Amino acid sequence: MTTQTATPPQENPARPPLRILLTILELAGLGVLGAAIFGGLSGLFGAGLGLLFVFGIGIFLLIGLVYALFGLGWFEVARIDALYRAGIAPLRLRSSARTGFAGWLASIGRQSIDGRMWRAVANFALACIGGAVVLRLFWSLVWSAFISFAPFTSEETVIGPFGSTIETGWAPLIGILGVLASAAGIVGIALLHRVLALAIVVPSREAELTEKVRATTAQREGAVRAADLERTRIERDLHDGVQPRLVSVGMTLGLAQQKIDDDPAAAKDLIAEAHTSTKAAITELRQLARGIHASVxxxxxxxxxxxxxxxxxxxxxxxxxxxxxxxxxxxxxxxxxxxxxxxxxxxxxxxxxxxxxxxxxxxxxxxxxxxxxxxxxxxxxxxxxxxxxxxxxxxxxxxxxxxxxxxxxxxxxxxxxxxxx
Known part of the structure; x- marks a missing residue:
């Protein structure tokens, strides 16, 4: 498993006007690219469903869609974190405890229902919609600024929105109001984007605490299980390795003690054998100690x-x-x-x-x-x-x-x- 933590949002050290300007520029960029991105994702989804029963080709397309959505969510989380310094943990692929191909498929399944990824994708979609509105408001601002200078022309009327006509005398007032309204709309969308993004992308305090409790519980269970397995391994190594060797050393020394008076040569051979076995037991104990803790x-x-x-x-x-x-x-x-x-x-x-x-x-x-x-x-x-x-x-x-x-x-x-x- 992967432990993910998030800290409460922090204020961006950049000044508010600069932060708002950066937000507006990013929204404008997403307004341009958003339609193409979601068009590609929709096409991938449609092709995956359509080819699902054609030699299973659609399965690979749908798996690719999951990875594409993860990449989009990862980008959105990174973008919000960089823009607002929210201290958000990066989006990570969900993993499965199972291994091999089955484990990989299980990971894909878990990733496809990952709520954090879908929240990031939803926020990206809202940002693209906001970006499209920002672009419209920007052109409205340019148009309003342009008609403000209508009295300097020889035209009696100028073309207004939706094909309407505006008398030249009213054009400066309407143009100034249009500039103010468009600029206010652009700034308002930028501020709304910040509120929504931090509400959607940044995990709630309850969700964060729940995730921490789940991660801590899993780590505790893993630690208990690991300690139990380590104890079992040490017992097995001692019982199957060192203990029989030391028992053999004791028996060999006992035989040597019995023969030391009657057959000193045989006793000497037995003592040499016991010495060799003792050194082997010391080596095994050292290896066992290294398995418990490597001092180096x-x-x-x-x-x-x-x-x-x-x-x-x-x-x-x-x-x-x-x-x-x-x-x-x-x-x-x-x-x-x-x-x-x-x-x-x-x-x-x-x-x-x-x-x-x-x-x-x-x-x-x-x-x-x-x-x-x-x-x-x-x-x-x-x-x-x-x-x-x-x-x-x-x-x-x-x-x-x-x-x-x-x-x-x-x-x-x-x-x-x-x-x-």
């Missing part, structure tokens, strides 16, 4: 921690990390865990011969990572499995998780985590 992550950052992780990997790993700064400890730990678990799965289950890890600190303070391998694919999120642990760990950090693993491969896993998580 705190000391030297995510790049160094991933370099050490790639060096210990059982398959060759191509590492591409580009970060200009550091993120929060929780964000880096979540991404590190996701990459480490993905490489472990690739080495154990996918029969991959190589893997690639890409990490970027994206604009907007988002930590993005992608892990790819050339294995046989078919990976799925199973309750209690490693991928389930990744999904819950990322969810607990307020991020998103996406898995694409068709049969036959390749497998790719992407995570996005806000740096301030």
């Amino acid at each position: 992550l705190d000391d030297r950052g995510l790049d160094a921690a991933l370099s050490a992780l790639a060096g210990r990997s059982h398959i060759p790993v191509s590492l591409d990390v580009r970060m200009d700064g550091r993120c929060s400890r929780d964000a880096e730990a979540a991404v590190y865990f996701a990459i480490a678990e993905s490489l472990t799965n690739a080495a154990k289950h996918s029969r991959a011969s190589e893997a690639r890890v890409i990490v970027r600190l994206r604009e907007g303070s988002t930590l993005w990572a992608r892990v790819e391998d050339n294995g046989m694919g078919g990976a799925q999120v199973q309750p209690g499995g490693g991928l389930d642990g990744i999904a819950n760990r990322i969810l607990a950090a307020g991020g998103t998780f996406r898995l694409d693993s068709p049969q036959g491969g390749p497998t790719s896993l992407e995570v996005n985590v806000p740096c301030a998580s």
Whole structure:
């Protein structure tokens, strides 16, 4: 899931006259382009419905329409935020917890009913209508200013609106009133646009609080689930790995103690065997500790921690990390865990011969990572499995998780985590 927050509207540092002028210019531009944009969207919708049963071509057109509407909504939210400094969170694509092609279709379905996107599109439509009115009022203002100079001509009458005629003597008064009325109408539409835009695009306080509660609840559930899976993993590793090895060391030392008097050579071999097993147990404990917490992550950052992780990997790993700064400890730990678990799965289950890890600190303070391998694919999120642990760990950090693993491969896993998580 994606956590979206919005702050209450703030005043634009630009002076009111400049803000009104910018609003008028933007409305005029939308008045020119609006008809063409909505004409294209209507054509895409009509073609999608018309070709829906022609080899399913219409489905692709309708999916394209959803993306086009999202792009339009994203533009409108960004435009209102830049114009009025409203502190609005950018519009983001809705994601689904499901993976693969079914997850992608589910995301499209969720996006098509996203209320925030439709509010932005509705506001864009209102802005286009307002822009068309602004253009008409602008031409009315020009016409009014023009007829104000009618007495300087030799004409006895001038052409008025709707084909009417106006005596030249009345033209200056009517022209001045027309200029004032047109200018007032243009400014009024600009002010009305601001009120409507902030009311429609900016989430209400109740909606914002509801979204925060929902996001917090989901993060809490993800954190609880991730902690439970981590505890289960540690118990399993201790029970299946370190514990039997230490039991074996104890039994070997017991045999050596019995033979030390009668057969010193055999006892010496048993002690050497126990020593080797002890070192292997220490190695397993260190690896288990790294899975719980990587100290190098705190000391030297995510790049160094991933370099050490790639060096210990059982398959060759191509590492591409580009970060200009550091993120929060929780964000880096979540991404590190996701990459480490993905490489472990690739080495154990996918029969991959190589893997690639890409990490970027994206604009907007988002930590993005992608892990790819050339294995046989078919990976799925199973309750209690490693991928389930990744999904819950990322969810607990307020991020998103996406898995694409068709049969036959390749497998790719992407995570996005806000740096301030």
